[in-house]
Amino acid sequence: MRKGLFITFEGGEGTGKTTQINRLAQALTQTGHKVITTREPGGTPEAExxxxxxxxxDAGTWTPLAEVLLFFAARLELVSKIIKPALDDTKIVICDRFSDSTVAYQGYGHGVDLETIKQLSTLTLDGFKPDITIILDIDPKEGLERSDRRLAAEQFQVKQREDRYEQLDIEFHKRLRQGFLDIAAKEPERCHVIDATQDIDAISGQVADIVSKAVGATD
Ligand SMILES: Nc1ncnc2c1ncn2[C@@H]1O[C@H](COP(=O)(O)OP(=O)(O)OP(=O)(O)O)[C@@H](O)[C@H]1O
Ligand SMILES: [Mg+2]
Known part of the structure; x- marks a missing residue:
């Protein structure tokens, strides 16, 4: 049986995932929990x-289904080498994106058959899912503006914008927002949609409420 807690954050670009993950990890650590944070795709050298x-x-343009296969390969690495061992060690694992992003981006966004994605998920992860998924929901235009502001502020430091998804058009981002909302409607026990237009403190308060109920249940 799983002993830790697996929490994922989902939503489009600039919705505040990283901001909220950092806050939650800090709050949980301060209250004595063992926490690890990771991101998708990535988290192990192979997955990175x-x-x-x-x-x-400059990653080129993958056939959407090929891209789905790559994401599940990376996810299997992360789950088997990092996430499951940490959960077995009673840690709280917080992951920046997970399978729901594949459903939203490649499924709703790029039109890969949702049933195919589900089958691949079953094949690779054997039903492994987060205990809690926080979906940060915002009008895509506002989210992209936030991302742009952040990138403009960081521009000294480097580099090209890494995330080529941010380059995609607004219609695409509207479809993926709908994808996340559909996922939440199908799995209301696991998924919690939070209005990401609220200020950072209001959102982190709501996240803390959701997580503390689940943490209480595992203590
Ligand atoms: N609730 C909020 N209100 C206003 N600005 C916010 C809020 N949350 C985050 N931001 C700001 O918006 C920008 C994007 O936030 P953040 O990087 O946390 O989003 P993200 O979902 O991780 O984005 P990405 O998908 O690009 O990784 C940052 O500059 C952050 O400070
Ligand atoms: Mg981020």
Whole structure:
């Protein structure tokens, strides 16, 4: 039986996932929990190599289904080498994106058959799912503007924008927002949609409420 807690954050670009993950990890650590944070695709050297193949700006254009296969390969690495061992060790694992992003981006966004994605998920992960998924929901235009502002502020530091998904058009982003909302409607026990237009403190308060109920249940 799983002993830790697996929490994922989902939503489009600039919805505040990283901001909220950092806050939650800090709050849980301060209350004495063992926490690890990780991201998708990535989290192991092998999975980071796949990340470079699919997410970098010069990554080319993959056939959507081929991209799904790469994501599940990276996910299997992360789950088997990092996430499951940490959960067995009673840790709280917080992951920046997981399978729901594949459903939203490649399924709703790029039109890969949703049943195919489900079958691949069953094949590779054997039903492994997060205990809690926080979906940060915002109008895509506002989310993309936030991302742009952040990238503009960071521009000294480097580099090209890594995330080529941010380059895709607004219609695509509207479809993936709908994808996340459909996922949440299908799995209301696991998924919690939070209005990401609220201020950072209001959102982190709601996240803390959701997580504390589940943490209480496992203590
Ligand atoms: N609730 C909020 N209100 C206003 N600005 C916010 C809020 N949450 C985050 N931001 C700001 O918006 C930008 C994007 O936030 P963040 O990087 O956390 O989003 P993200 O979902 O991780 O984005 P990405 O998908 O690009 O990784 C940052 O500059 C952050 O400071
Ligand atoms: Mg982020």
């Amino acid at each position: 190599a796949i990340r470079d193949m699919v997410v970098q700006r």
